[in-house]
Amino acid sequence: MTRPLAVDSVAALRAQIRDWRGQGLRVALVPTMGALHDGHISLVRIGLERADRCVVSIFVNPTQFAPSEDLDKYPRQLGLDLDRLGAAKADLAFAPTVSEMYPAGFATKLSVAGPALGLESDFRPTLFDGVATVVAKLLLQVNPDVAIFGEKDYQQLCVIRRLCRDLDLPVEIIGAPTIRDAHGLAMSSRNVYLDAGELTVARRLNTILRDTAASLAAGADEKATTAAACRHLIAAGFQSVDYVEARESQTLAPWRRDREGRLLAAAWLGKTRLIDNVEVASA
Ligand code: PAF
Secondary structure, X not given: OOOOEEEOOHHHHHHHHHHHHHOOOOEEEEXXXXXXXXXXXXXXXXXXXXXXXXXXXXXXXXXXXXXXXXXXXXOOOHHHHHHHHHHXXXXXXXXXXXXXXXXOOOOOOOOOOHHHOOOHHHHOOOHHHHHHHHXXXXXXXXXXXXXXXXXXXXXHHHHXXXXXXXXXXXXXXXXXXXXXXXXXXXXXXXXXXXXHHHHHHHOHHHHHHHHHHHHHHOOOOHHHHHHHHHHHHHHHOOOEEEEEEEEEOOOOOEOOOOOOEEEEEEEEEOOEEEEEEEEEOOO
């Protein structure tokens, strides 16, 4: 299998994009932090359906990690990623160094609110400013027609949609369904941190969220039901739960029963923090 062309500089990236644009081709971007799994590959597949060429960025973005987080141990496996991208028929991998993305003297940071408030931000306050900054840079570097993000990081998807609207970035943002293993566990690069026992517990997260969403859709009290979900997660073996919350699915404003909702959760298993989300049907 042939690996895609891989470049690590913005200049080489732009030269390739210019060439494609000259041929009148549509371009898709799939931003990733590497350690690619089937979830990422599903994004590439959508990119190739929606455009003539698909660029995949691979960059473990330091500005979205707090000092206490897993930046150093985040899995890095560029060779394997390029093999996977070759099999998926991606056209170009953009794998810049930290100094290419953040050269000496870099002094600009985006600040996001709206859908970025609460949920993840209550526990990872630096996350979305870092995500917004790097995603804005990637969108300006690639200038794609479409960019594809997984619904697994549902709040991130909402933040990026808002970012593109607010900054008038001329790109269509596509949210792609979460890819799960046979037991419902959402694919995540961080799943490699889980040992066999933790994996069994991790697989309960989606079941508990789906049951909770069904109760909410059937009219159960929101506070009592989400509190019960936290107890079920602890009983299943999670050490602690950061949040289980229902939100309005488009804006992430507090959920109203007449609107389509999303139930979002984050919980800890040992040193690993898992997130997931499911739809809540409207009344
Ligand atoms: O979802 C991710 O992998 C990252 O947050 C992203 C969007 C590539 C930005 O670093």
